[in-house]
Amino acid sequence: MSRLAEHDVPVRVGSRRGEPPFDWQDETTWEPALRGIDAAYVAYYPDAAFPGAAQAVRSFADLAVASGVRHLVLLADRGSAEAERCEQAVRESGAEWTVVRVGFITQNFSEAFLAELVRGGVVALPAGDVREPFTDAEDIADVAVAALTEKGHAGRIHDITGPRLLTFADAVGEIAAATGREIRYLPVTSEQFVSSLTGRGVPAAYATQLADLMTEVFDGRRENVTDTVESVLGRPPRDFAEYVRKTAATGAWDARAGASDGG
Structure with a gap:
Protein backbone atom coordinates (compact mmCIF):
# COMPACT_ATOMS: atom_id res chain seq x y z
CA MET A 1 0.00 0.00 0.00
CA SER A 2 2.78 2.44 0.90
CA ARG A 3 4.50 1.76 -2.43
CA LEU A 4 1.34 2.60 -4.35
CA ALA A 5 0.88 5.74 -2.27
CA GLU A 6 4.36 6.83 -3.35
CA HIS A 7 3.06 6.70 -6.92
CA ASP A 8 0.19 8.99 -5.91
CA VAL A 9 -2.27 6.21 -6.68
CA PRO A 10 -5.50 6.00 -4.63
CA VAL A 11 -5.65 2.61 -2.94
CA ARG A 12 -8.41 0.50 -1.45
CA VAL A 13 -7.21 -2.33 0.78
CA GLY A 14 -9.18 -5.54 0.38
CA SER A 15 -9.29 -7.00 3.86
CA ARG A 16 -11.81 -7.92 6.50
CA ARG A 17 -10.88 -4.76 8.35
CA GLY A 18 -10.91 -2.62 5.22
CA GLU A 19 -13.53 -0.05 4.34
CA PRO A 20 -15.58 -1.52 2.84
CA PRO A 21 -14.58 -4.93 4.24
CA PHE A 22 -13.49 -7.70 1.87
CA ASP A 23 -13.51 -11.42 2.60
CA TRP A 24 -12.63 -14.13 0.07
CA GLN A 25 -15.05 -16.45 1.85
CA ASP A 26 -17.98 -14.01 1.60
CA GLU A 27 -18.88 -13.10 -1.98
CA THR A 28 -21.30 -10.41 -0.81
CA THR A 29 -18.28 -8.29 0.15
CA TRP A 30 -16.70 -8.38 -3.29
CA GLU A 31 -18.87 -5.98 -5.25
CA PRO A 32 -18.68 -3.08 -2.75
CA ALA A 33 -14.89 -3.45 -2.66
CA LEU A 34 -14.71 -3.28 -6.47
CA ARG A 35 -16.79 -0.13 -6.94
CA GLY A 36 -14.84 2.59 -8.72
CA ILE A 37 -11.74 0.43 -9.12
CA ASP A 38 -9.95 0.19 -12.47
CA ALA A 39 -7.10 -2.18 -11.47
CA ALA A 40 -6.88 -4.91 -8.85
CA TYR A 41 -4.12 -6.97 -7.27
CA VAL A 42 -5.61 -10.43 -6.76
CA ALA A 43 -3.99 -12.39 -3.92
CA TYR A 44 -6.24 -15.27 -2.91
CA TYR A 45 -6.25 -16.25 0.76
CA PRO A 46 -4.99 -18.54 2.11
CA ASP A 47 -3.11 -19.36 -1.10
CA ALA A 48 -3.71 -19.55 -4.84
CA ALA A 49 -2.49 -23.16 -4.74
CA PHE A 50 -5.12 -24.32 -2.23
CA PRO A 51 -8.23 -26.26 -3.33
CA GLY A 52 -11.06 -23.96 -4.38
CA ALA A 53 -8.82 -21.03 -5.23
CA ALA A 54 -9.41 -21.19 -8.99
CA GLN A 55 -13.19 -21.14 -8.71
CA ALA A 56 -13.08 -18.20 -6.32
CA VAL A 57 -10.62 -16.29 -8.50
CA ARG A 58 -12.74 -16.96 -11.60
CA SER A 59 -15.88 -15.68 -9.90
CA PHE A 60 -14.02 -12.63 -8.59
CA ALA A 61 -12.44 -11.87 -11.96
CA ASP A 62 -15.78 -12.09 -13.75
CA LEU A 63 -17.37 -9.75 -11.21
CA ALA A 64 -14.40 -7.38 -11.41
CA VAL A 65 -14.71 -7.04 -15.18
CA ALA A 66 -18.47 -6.53 -14.89
CA SER A 67 -17.74 -3.81 -12.32
CA GLY A 68 -15.41 -1.93 -14.66
CA VAL A 69 -12.00 -3.24 -13.63
CA ARG A 70 -9.70 -3.10 -16.64
CA HIS A 71 -6.50 -4.70 -15.33
CA LEU A 72 -6.02 -7.69 -13.00
CA VAL A 73 -2.64 -8.55 -11.48
CA LEU A 74 -2.68 -12.08 -10.05
CA LEU A 75 -0.33 -13.45 -7.41
CA ALA A 76 0.23 -17.14 -8.25
CA ASP A 77 2.40 -20.03 -7.10
CA ARG A 78 5.18 -21.39 -9.28
CA GLY A 79 4.44 -24.95 -10.31
CA SER A 80 1.07 -25.44 -8.63
CA ALA A 81 -1.74 -26.95 -10.70
CA GLU A 82 -4.46 -25.02 -8.84
CA ALA A 83 -2.53 -21.76 -9.27
CA GLU A 84 -2.29 -22.47 -12.99
CA ARG A 85 -6.08 -22.74 -13.05
CA CYS A 86 -6.22 -19.36 -11.30
CA GLU A 87 -4.03 -17.95 -14.05
CA GLN A 88 -6.35 -19.36 -16.69
CA ALA A 89 -9.35 -17.80 -14.97
CA VAL A 90 -7.75 -14.35 -15.04
CA ARG A 91 -6.61 -14.73 -18.66
CA GLU A 92 -10.14 -15.65 -19.71
CA SER A 93 -11.81 -12.83 -17.75
CA GLY A 94 -11.71 -10.27 -20.55
CA ALA A 95 -9.55 -7.84 -18.57
CA GLU A 96 -5.96 -6.97 -19.25
CA TRP A 97 -3.95 -9.29 -17.03
CA THR A 98 -0.53 -9.77 -15.52
CA VAL A 99 0.59 -12.82 -13.54
CA VAL A 100 3.17 -12.54 -10.78
CA ARG A 101 4.45 -16.06 -10.07
CA VAL A 102 6.40 -16.73 -6.89
CA GLY A 103 7.75 -19.72 -5.02
CA PHE A 104 8.60 -20.03 -1.35
CA ILE A 105 8.59 -16.54 0.14
CA THR A 106 11.66 -15.77 2.20
CA GLN A 107 9.73 -14.00 4.95
CA ASN A 108 7.90 -17.24 5.78
CA PHE A 109 10.90 -18.07 7.98
CA SER A 110 10.01 -15.26 10.38
CA GLU A 111 6.22 -15.65 10.40
CA ALA A 112 3.65 -17.91 12.05
CA PHE A 113 4.51 -21.56 12.70
CA LEU A 114 7.78 -21.50 10.77
CA ALA A 115 9.19 -18.76 13.00
CA GLU A 116 8.26 -20.94 15.98
CA LEU A 117 10.18 -23.85 14.49
CA VAL A 118 13.25 -21.68 13.94
CA ARG A 119 13.09 -20.41 17.51
CA GLY A 120 12.66 -23.99 18.71
CA GLY A 121 15.85 -25.07 16.96
CA VAL A 122 14.40 -27.69 14.59
CA VAL A 123 12.80 -26.79 11.26
CA ALA A 124 10.89 -29.92 10.20
CA LEU A 125 9.42 -29.76 6.69
CA PRO A 126 8.39 -32.28 4.01
CA ALA A 127 10.81 -30.76 1.49
CA GLY A 128 13.64 -33.30 1.34
CA ASP A 129 16.82 -31.88 -0.17
CA VAL A 130 15.09 -29.96 -2.99
CA ARG A 131 16.59 -26.60 -3.91
CA GLU A 132 14.39 -23.50 -3.87
CA PRO A 133 15.08 -19.97 -5.22
CA PHE A 134 13.69 -18.26 -2.10
CA THR A 135 11.87 -15.09 -3.15
CA ASP A 136 11.85 -11.92 -1.06
CA ALA A 137 8.44 -10.38 -0.37
CA GLU A 138 9.89 -6.93 -1.06
CA ASP A 139 10.72 -7.98 -4.61
CA PRO A 163 19.25 -14.91 -7.19
CA ARG A 164 20.37 -18.40 -6.10
CA LEU A 165 19.16 -21.89 -5.26
CA LEU A 166 19.36 -23.17 -1.69
CA THR A 167 18.15 -26.34 -0.03
CA PHE A 168 16.18 -25.86 3.16
CA ALA A 169 19.21 -27.22 5.00
CA ASP A 170 21.28 -24.44 3.40
CA ALA A 171 18.71 -21.81 4.36
CA VAL A 172 18.41 -22.97 7.95
CA GLY A 173 22.19 -23.16 8.15
CA GLU A 174 22.46 -19.50 7.17
CA ILE A 175 19.91 -18.57 9.83
CA ALA A 176 21.83 -20.58 12.43
CA ALA A 177 25.10 -18.88 11.53
CA ALA A 178 23.54 -15.41 11.69
CA THR A 179 21.91 -16.02 15.06
CA GLY A 180 24.78 -17.93 16.61
CA ARG A 181 22.33 -20.63 17.63
CA GLU A 182 22.13 -24.34 16.94
CA ILE A 183 19.24 -24.67 14.47
CA ARG A 184 18.88 -27.64 12.15
CA TYR A 185 16.67 -28.68 9.29
CA LEU A 186 14.86 -32.01 9.59
CA PRO A 187 13.19 -33.53 6.50
CA VAL A 188 9.95 -35.28 7.49
CA THR A 189 7.04 -37.02 5.80
CA SER A 190 3.81 -35.22 5.03
CA GLU A 191 2.08 -37.19 7.79
CA GLN A 192 4.71 -36.18 10.34
CA PHE A 193 4.46 -32.55 9.22
CA VAL A 194 0.67 -32.48 9.62
CA SER A 195 0.93 -34.09 13.03
CA SER A 196 3.49 -31.50 14.11
CA LEU A 197 1.33 -28.58 12.99
CA THR A 198 -1.91 -29.85 14.50
CA GLY A 199 0.00 -30.42 17.73
CA ARG A 200 0.76 -26.71 17.69
CA GLY A 201 -2.88 -25.79 17.26
CA VAL A 202 -2.95 -25.38 13.48
CA PRO A 203 -6.31 -26.54 12.04
CA ALA A 204 -6.03 -30.00 10.52
CA ALA A 205 -7.56 -28.97 7.17
CA TYR A 206 -5.05 -26.15 6.70
CA ALA A 207 -2.13 -28.34 7.80
CA THR A 208 -3.12 -31.06 5.33
CA GLN A 209 -3.52 -28.61 2.45
CA LEU A 210 -0.14 -27.07 3.22
CA ALA A 211 1.50 -30.50 3.32
CA ASP A 212 -0.13 -31.46 0.02
CA LEU A 213 1.14 -28.25 -1.58
CA MET A 214 4.68 -28.86 -0.37
CA THR A 215 4.59 -32.42 -1.65
CA GLU A 216 3.42 -31.13 -5.03
CA VAL A 217 5.92 -28.33 -5.62
CA PHE A 218 9.01 -29.50 -3.73
CA ASP A 219 9.88 -32.11 -6.33
CA GLY A 220 12.47 -30.15 -8.28
CA ARG A 221 10.10 -28.36 -10.64
CA ARG A 222 11.09 -24.98 -9.18
CA GLU A 223 14.84 -25.55 -9.19
CA ASN A 224 15.71 -22.63 -11.43
CA VAL A 225 16.30 -18.91 -11.13
CA THR A 226 15.01 -16.18 -13.42
CA ASP A 227 16.13 -12.65 -14.33
CA THR A 228 12.61 -11.24 -13.93
CA VAL A 229 13.34 -8.87 -11.05
CA GLU A 230 16.25 -7.32 -12.89
CA SER A 231 14.38 -7.05 -16.18
CA VAL A 232 11.31 -5.45 -14.56
CA LEU A 233 12.95 -3.31 -11.88
CA GLY A 234 16.44 -2.71 -13.24
CA ARG A 235 18.12 -4.11 -10.13
CA PRO A 236 19.09 -7.57 -8.90
CA PRO A 237 16.74 -9.50 -6.62
CA ARG A 238 17.33 -9.41 -2.87
CA ASP A 239 19.50 -12.26 -1.65
CA PHE A 240 18.41 -14.60 1.13
CA ALA A 241 21.51 -13.62 3.12
CA GLU A 242 20.36 -9.99 3.24
CA TYR A 243 17.03 -11.02 4.73
CA VAL A 244 18.70 -13.32 7.24
CA ARG A 245 21.12 -10.64 8.39
CA LYS A 246 18.40 -8.04 8.91
CA THR A 247 15.96 -10.42 10.59
CA ALA A 248 18.55 -11.90 12.93
CA ALA A 249 19.42 -8.38 14.09
CA THR A 250 15.81 -7.86 15.26
CA GLY A 251 15.98 -10.82 17.65
CA ALA A 252 12.95 -12.42 16.01
CA TRP A 253 14.68 -15.82 16.00
CA ASP A 254 16.02 -15.70 19.54
CA ALA A 255 14.89 -18.67 21.60
CA ARG A 256 13.33 -16.30 24.16
CA ALA A 257 11.35 -14.37 21.52
CA GLY A 258 8.54 -16.91 21.43
CA ALA A 259 8.04 -16.65 25.16
CA SER A 260 8.13 -12.86 25.19
CA ASP A 261 5.47 -12.50 22.48
CA GLY A 262 3.21 -15.19 23.88
CA GLY A 263 4.21 -17.87 21.36
Whole structure:
Protein backbone atom coordinates (compact mmCIF):
# COMPACT_ATOMS: atom_id res chain seq x y z
CA MET A 1 0.00 0.00 0.00
CA SER A 2 2.78 2.44 0.90
CA ARG A 3 4.50 1.76 -2.43
CA LEU A 4 1.34 2.60 -4.35
CA ALA A 5 0.88 5.74 -2.27
CA GLU A 6 4.36 6.83 -3.35
CA HIS A 7 3.06 6.70 -6.92
CA ASP A 8 0.19 8.99 -5.91
CA VAL A 9 -2.27 6.21 -6.68
CA PRO A 10 -5.50 6.00 -4.63
CA VAL A 11 -5.65 2.61 -2.94
CA ARG A 12 -8.41 0.50 -1.45
CA VAL A 13 -7.21 -2.33 0.78
CA GLY A 14 -9.18 -5.54 0.38
CA SER A 15 -9.29 -7.00 3.86
CA ARG A 16 -11.81 -7.92 6.50
CA ARG A 17 -10.88 -4.76 8.35
CA GLY A 18 -10.91 -2.62 5.22
CA GLU A 19 -13.53 -0.05 4.34
CA PRO A 20 -15.58 -1.52 2.84
CA PRO A 21 -14.58 -4.93 4.24
CA PHE A 22 -13.49 -7.70 1.87
CA ASP A 23 -13.51 -11.42 2.60
CA TRP A 24 -12.63 -14.13 0.07
CA GLN A 25 -15.05 -16.45 1.85
CA ASP A 26 -17.98 -14.01 1.60
CA GLU A 27 -18.88 -13.10 -1.98
CA THR A 28 -21.30 -10.41 -0.81
CA THR A 29 -18.28 -8.29 0.15
CA TRP A 30 -16.70 -8.38 -3.29
CA GLU A 31 -18.87 -5.98 -5.25
CA PRO A 32 -18.68 -3.08 -2.75
CA ALA A 33 -14.89 -3.45 -2.66
CA LEU A 34 -14.71 -3.28 -6.47
CA ARG A 35 -16.79 -0.13 -6.94
CA GLY A 36 -14.84 2.59 -8.72
CA ILE A 37 -11.74 0.43 -9.12
CA ASP A 38 -9.95 0.19 -12.47
CA ALA A 39 -7.10 -2.18 -11.47
CA ALA A 40 -6.88 -4.91 -8.85
CA TYR A 41 -4.12 -6.97 -7.27
CA VAL A 42 -5.61 -10.43 -6.76
CA ALA A 43 -3.99 -12.39 -3.92
CA TYR A 44 -6.24 -15.27 -2.91
CA TYR A 45 -6.25 -16.25 0.76
CA PRO A 46 -4.99 -18.54 2.11
CA ASP A 47 -3.11 -19.36 -1.10
CA ALA A 48 -3.71 -19.55 -4.84
CA ALA A 49 -2.49 -23.16 -4.74
CA PHE A 50 -5.12 -24.32 -2.23
CA PRO A 51 -8.23 -26.26 -3.33
CA GLY A 52 -11.06 -23.96 -4.38
CA ALA A 53 -8.82 -21.03 -5.23
CA ALA A 54 -9.41 -21.19 -8.99
CA GLN A 55 -13.19 -21.14 -8.71
CA ALA A 56 -13.08 -18.20 -6.32
CA VAL A 57 -10.62 -16.29 -8.50
CA ARG A 58 -12.74 -16.96 -11.60
CA SER A 59 -15.88 -15.68 -9.90
CA PHE A 60 -14.02 -12.63 -8.59
CA ALA A 61 -12.44 -11.87 -11.96
CA ASP A 62 -15.78 -12.09 -13.75
CA LEU A 63 -17.37 -9.75 -11.21
CA ALA A 64 -14.40 -7.38 -11.41
CA VAL A 65 -14.71 -7.04 -15.18
CA ALA A 66 -18.47 -6.53 -14.89
CA SER A 67 -17.74 -3.81 -12.32
CA GLY A 68 -15.41 -1.93 -14.66
CA VAL A 69 -12.00 -3.24 -13.63
CA ARG A 70 -9.70 -3.10 -16.64
CA HIS A 71 -6.50 -4.70 -15.33
CA LEU A 72 -6.02 -7.69 -13.00
CA VAL A 73 -2.64 -8.55 -11.48
CA LEU A 74 -2.68 -12.08 -10.05
CA LEU A 75 -0.33 -13.45 -7.41
CA ALA A 76 0.23 -17.14 -8.25
CA ASP A 77 2.40 -20.03 -7.10
CA ARG A 78 5.18 -21.39 -9.28
CA GLY A 79 4.44 -24.95 -10.31
CA SER A 80 1.07 -25.44 -8.63
CA ALA A 81 -1.74 -26.95 -10.70
CA GLU A 82 -4.46 -25.02 -8.84
CA ALA A 83 -2.53 -21.76 -9.27
CA GLU A 84 -2.29 -22.47 -12.99
CA ARG A 85 -6.08 -22.74 -13.05
CA CYS A 86 -6.22 -19.36 -11.30
CA GLU A 87 -4.03 -17.95 -14.05
CA GLN A 88 -6.35 -19.36 -16.69
CA ALA A 89 -9.35 -17.80 -14.97
CA VAL A 90 -7.75 -14.35 -15.04
CA ARG A 91 -6.61 -14.73 -18.66
CA GLU A 92 -10.14 -15.65 -19.71
CA SER A 93 -11.81 -12.83 -17.75
CA GLY A 94 -11.71 -10.27 -20.55
CA ALA A 95 -9.55 -7.84 -18.57
CA GLU A 96 -5.96 -6.97 -19.25
CA TRP A 97 -3.95 -9.29 -17.03
CA THR A 98 -0.53 -9.77 -15.52
CA VAL A 99 0.59 -12.82 -13.54
CA VAL A 100 3.17 -12.54 -10.78
CA ARG A 101 4.45 -16.06 -10.07
CA VAL A 102 6.40 -16.73 -6.89
CA GLY A 103 7.75 -19.72 -5.02
CA PHE A 104 8.60 -20.03 -1.35
CA ILE A 105 8.59 -16.54 0.14
CA THR A 106 11.66 -15.77 2.20
CA GLN A 107 9.73 -14.00 4.95
CA ASN A 108 7.90 -17.24 5.78
CA PHE A 109 10.90 -18.07 7.98
CA SER A 110 10.01 -15.26 10.38
CA GLU A 111 6.22 -15.65 10.40
CA ALA A 112 3.65 -17.91 12.05
CA PHE A 113 4.51 -21.56 12.70
CA LEU A 114 7.78 -21.50 10.77
CA ALA A 115 9.19 -18.76 13.00
CA GLU A 116 8.26 -20.94 15.98
CA LEU A 117 10.18 -23.85 14.49
CA VAL A 118 13.25 -21.68 13.94
CA ARG A 119 13.09 -20.41 17.51
CA GLY A 120 12.66 -23.99 18.71
CA GLY A 121 15.85 -25.07 16.96
CA VAL A 122 14.40 -27.69 14.59
CA VAL A 123 12.80 -26.79 11.26
CA ALA A 124 10.89 -29.92 10.20
CA LEU A 125 9.42 -29.76 6.69
CA PRO A 126 8.39 -32.28 4.01
CA ALA A 127 10.81 -30.76 1.49
CA GLY A 128 13.64 -33.30 1.34
CA ASP A 129 16.82 -31.88 -0.17
CA VAL A 130 15.09 -29.96 -2.99
CA ARG A 131 16.59 -26.60 -3.91
CA GLU A 132 14.39 -23.50 -3.87
CA PRO A 133 15.08 -19.97 -5.22
CA PHE A 134 13.69 -18.26 -2.10
CA THR A 135 11.87 -15.09 -3.15
CA ASP A 136 11.85 -11.92 -1.06
CA ALA A 137 8.44 -10.38 -0.37
CA GLU A 138 9.89 -6.93 -1.06
CA ASP A 139 10.72 -7.98 -4.61
CA ILE A 140 7.23 -9.37 -5.08
CA ALA A 141 5.70 -6.10 -3.90
CA ASP A 142 7.92 -4.00 -6.17
CA VAL A 143 7.10 -6.08 -9.26
CA ALA A 144 3.37 -6.02 -8.44
CA VAL A 145 3.43 -2.23 -8.08
CA ALA A 146 5.24 -1.91 -11.40
CA ALA A 147 2.59 -4.09 -13.05
CA LEU A 148 -0.19 -1.96 -11.56
CA THR A 149 1.26 1.47 -12.30
CA GLU A 150 3.36 1.15 -15.46
CA LYS A 151 2.55 0.36 -19.06
CA GLY A 152 3.89 -2.71 -20.81
CA HIS A 153 2.93 -5.41 -18.30
CA ALA A 154 -0.39 -6.53 -19.77
CA GLY A 155 -0.38 -10.11 -21.01
CA ARG A 156 2.92 -10.90 -19.27
CA ILE A 157 3.89 -13.56 -16.73
CA HIS A 158 6.47 -12.30 -14.26
CA ASP A 159 8.12 -15.41 -12.84
CA ILE A 160 10.00 -14.08 -9.80
CA THR A 161 12.84 -15.82 -7.96
CA GLY A 162 15.73 -14.95 -5.74
CA PRO A 163 19.25 -14.91 -7.19
CA ARG A 164 20.37 -18.40 -6.10
CA LEU A 165 19.16 -21.89 -5.26
CA LEU A 166 19.36 -23.17 -1.69
CA THR A 167 18.15 -26.34 -0.03
CA PHE A 168 16.18 -25.86 3.16
CA ALA A 169 19.21 -27.22 5.00
CA ASP A 170 21.28 -24.44 3.40
CA ALA A 171 18.71 -21.81 4.36
CA VAL A 172 18.41 -22.97 7.95
CA GLY A 173 22.19 -23.16 8.15
CA GLU A 174 22.46 -19.50 7.17
CA ILE A 175 19.91 -18.57 9.83
CA ALA A 176 21.83 -20.58 12.43
CA ALA A 177 25.10 -18.88 11.53
CA ALA A 178 23.54 -15.41 11.69
CA THR A 179 21.91 -16.02 15.06
CA GLY A 180 24.78 -17.93 16.61
CA ARG A 181 22.33 -20.63 17.63
CA GLU A 182 22.13 -24.34 16.94
CA ILE A 183 19.24 -24.67 14.47
CA ARG A 184 18.88 -27.64 12.15
CA TYR A 185 16.67 -28.68 9.29
CA LEU A 186 14.86 -32.01 9.59
CA PRO A 187 13.19 -33.53 6.50
CA VAL A 188 9.95 -35.28 7.49
CA THR A 189 7.04 -37.02 5.80
CA SER A 190 3.81 -35.22 5.03
CA GLU A 191 2.08 -37.19 7.79
CA GLN A 192 4.71 -36.18 10.34
CA PHE A 193 4.46 -32.55 9.22
CA VAL A 194 0.67 -32.48 9.62
CA SER A 195 0.93 -34.09 13.03
CA SER A 196 3.49 -31.50 14.11
CA LEU A 197 1.33 -28.58 12.99
CA THR A 198 -1.91 -29.85 14.50
CA GLY A 199 0.00 -30.42 17.73
CA ARG A 200 0.76 -26.71 17.69
CA GLY A 201 -2.88 -25.79 17.26
CA VAL A 202 -2.95 -25.38 13.48
CA PRO A 203 -6.31 -26.54 12.04
CA ALA A 204 -6.03 -30.00 10.52
CA ALA A 205 -7.56 -28.97 7.17
CA TYR A 206 -5.05 -26.15 6.70
CA ALA A 207 -2.13 -28.34 7.80
CA THR A 208 -3.12 -31.06 5.33
CA GLN A 209 -3.52 -28.61 2.45
CA LEU A 210 -0.14 -27.07 3.22
CA ALA A 211 1.50 -30.50 3.32
CA ASP A 212 -0.13 -31.46 0.02
CA LEU A 213 1.14 -28.25 -1.58
CA MET A 214 4.68 -28.86 -0.37
CA THR A 215 4.59 -32.42 -1.65
CA GLU A 216 3.42 -31.13 -5.03
CA VAL A 217 5.92 -28.33 -5.62
CA PHE A 218 9.01 -29.50 -3.73
CA ASP A 219 9.88 -32.11 -6.33
CA GLY A 220 12.47 -30.15 -8.28
CA ARG A 221 10.10 -28.36 -10.64
CA ARG A 222 11.09 -24.98 -9.18
CA GLU A 223 14.84 -25.55 -9.19
CA ASN A 224 15.71 -22.63 -11.43
CA VAL A 225 16.30 -18.91 -11.13
CA THR A 226 15.01 -16.18 -13.42
CA ASP A 227 16.13 -12.65 -14.33
CA THR A 228 12.61 -11.24 -13.93
CA VAL A 229 13.34 -8.87 -11.05
CA GLU A 230 16.25 -7.32 -12.89
CA SER A 231 14.38 -7.05 -16.18
CA VAL A 232 11.31 -5.45 -14.56
CA LEU A 233 12.95 -3.31 -11.88
CA GLY A 234 16.44 -2.71 -13.24
CA ARG A 235 18.12 -4.11 -10.13
CA PRO A 236 19.09 -7.57 -8.90
CA PRO A 237 16.74 -9.50 -6.62
CA ARG A 238 17.33 -9.41 -2.87
CA ASP A 239 19.50 -12.26 -1.65
CA PHE A 240 18.41 -14.60 1.13
CA ALA A 241 21.51 -13.62 3.12
CA GLU A 242 20.36 -9.99 3.24
CA TYR A 243 17.03 -11.02 4.73
CA VAL A 244 18.70 -13.32 7.24
CA ARG A 245 21.12 -10.64 8.39
CA LYS A 246 18.40 -8.04 8.91
CA THR A 247 15.96 -10.42 10.59
CA ALA A 248 18.55 -11.90 12.93
CA ALA A 249 19.42 -8.38 14.09
CA THR A 250 15.81 -7.86 15.26
CA GLY A 251 15.98 -10.82 17.65
CA ALA A 252 12.95 -12.42 16.01
CA TRP A 253 14.68 -15.82 16.00
CA ASP A 254 16.02 -15.70 19.54
CA ALA A 255 14.89 -18.67 21.60
CA ARG A 256 13.33 -16.30 24.16
CA ALA A 257 11.35 -14.37 21.52
CA GLY A 258 8.54 -16.91 21.43
CA ALA A 259 8.04 -16.65 25.16
CA SER A 260 8.13 -12.86 25.19
CA ASP A 261 5.47 -12.50 22.48
CA GLY A 262 3.21 -15.19 23.88
CA GLY A 263 4.21 -17.87 21.36
